[in-house]
Amino acid sequence: MAAYSVDLSTGNNYFDLNDILASQEKIPCIFNIAVEGLGYLDQSTPDPDIGVGTKLELPLWLAKYLHRDARGIVSVETPKTYREGYRQILAADPSVVDLHRLGPHFYLGGGKLALFNLPDIQDVLKTLLQTFQGRFRRIMDGSQNALHTDLTNQINMLDESERRLFAAGQRGLLEFQSWESRESEKLSTSSVVLNQRKRKWVGACRDSGD
Amino acid sequence: MDPSEVEFLAEKEHVKIVPNFTQDTIYLISGDIGPFVAGLPVCVPLWLAVNLKQRQKCRVVPPDWMTLEVLxxxxxAEMDSRFFTEMPSPFYIEITQLLLQCATxxxxxADEIRTLIKDIWDLRIAKLRSSVDVFIKSEESHAKLNFLTLMEINTVREFLTKGLDHMHQLKSNLNGGGMASNSQFL
Structure with a gap:
């Protein structure tokens, strides 16, 4: 991820799958001009055209190019999960919020909103940073402490980038544990060889052939 | 970095052994070892001490700090101090681990020493975690921690660097976001 990391504020990171997934998030848009023949996008009307003032949810990557400046084809609103109400919830206690439900790529998608000149964008970005700082301790403690407990509930509440962080923390702990219990000095079969099923198939074919 | 790689580095530390055989100096690239005279203490790298001990060729003299009183x-001291205290050896956990395994x-x-070392380790890791948390919350760009050992750094390395990466992205959104996006649309 880091190798091809592009300035996130420009919203593009061509080689990052998560970045691509995050740009699929739908954001609410209002059409400023009428568009002929695209009425099928708005399934609530039988009208063949899209009229001025139609509200539609468009994916972020599309909205980005339709919203060039103030006179663009669409104007963009802040998505619900980043609005004042949710921001207050996050400010109250970030560590208990189910971020994955608010958006699997909450941080990445939120950062991409900087592309649009939203009036409250500074507050949104500030909330993202504070949310992460507030949740960091729990992620760290969860990933570094509990080895034999069921963490599914906690992991479910993390957004995708936090999950990667959590996995990294657990990896560190597990590696240390296996060193401490002298597991790591034992030679073991590489997982590549173990998972390679081709060789087994060859054997199986020969057996059935005989 | 894998913990076993850290252990590899720790095996270059010297420990004292009393061999029960006699042999001339061994000349190695990393330095000369020996000569070995039966019954006379000699300083050898940890890897050699472990190997000789496994073959019953020597008796290990525990390092000065590996006693109940010192630990x-x-x-x-570690409990009383808010900061990290200097450990008697930069590879204290690795050396204890290896020596207690083969030269109990x-x-x-040995058992009480193992427990004490583990206690010290747990204290230091808890301290490390809370300083990492303070560091993240304070939004500073750098911090200095004295007397951390390699193994301790290694357990939080991937987590910490990923976490800082993430925070840097969120921060650069906040600082340069508006301007950068404008320039893209020009």
Whole structure:
């Protein structure tokens, strides 16, 4: 991820799958001009055209190019999960919020909103940073402490980038544990060889052939 | 970095052994070892000490700090101080681990030493975690921690660097976001 990391504020990171997934998030848009023949996008009307003032949810990557400046084809609103109400919830206690439900790529998608000149964008970005700082301790403690407990509930509440962080923390702990219990000095079969099923198939074919 | 790689580095540390055989100096790229005279203490790298001990060719003299008194004092100092205290050896956990594994009979009260070292380790890791948390919350760009050992750094390395990466992205959104996006649309 880091190798091809592009300035996130420009919203593009061509080689990052998560970045691509995050740009699929739908954001609410209002059409400023009428568009002929695209009425099928708005399934609530039988009208063949899209009229001025139609509200539609468009994916972020599309909205980005339709919203060039103030006179663009669409104007963009802040998505619900980043609005004042949710921001207050996050400010109250970030560590208990189910971020994955608010958006699997909450941080990445939120950062991409900087592309649009939203009036409250500074507050949104500030909330993202504070949310992460507030949740960091729990992620760290969860990933570094509990080895034999069921963490599914906690992991479910993390957004995708936090999950990667959590996995990294657990990896560190597990590696240390296996060193401490002298597991790591034992030679073991590489997982590549173990998972390679081709060789087994060859054997199986020969057996059935005989 | 894998913990076993850290252990590899730790095996270059010297420990004292009393061999029960006699042999001339061994000349190695990393330095000369020996000569070995039966019954006379000699300093050898940890890897050699472990190997000789496994073959019953020597008796390991535990390092000065590997005694209950020193470690209890160390533990108390670690508990009393808000900061990290200097450890008697930069590879204390690795050396304890290796020596206690193969030379338990040469170290008096090995079990209690193992528990003490583990206690000190847990204290230091808890301290490390809370300083990492303070560091993240304070939004500073750098911090200095004295007397951390390689193994301790290694357990939080991937987590910490990923976390800082993430925070840097969120921060650069906040600082340069508006301007950068404008320039893209020009």
């Amino acid at each position: 209890q004092e160390k533990k108390q 009979d040469d170290i008096p009260r």
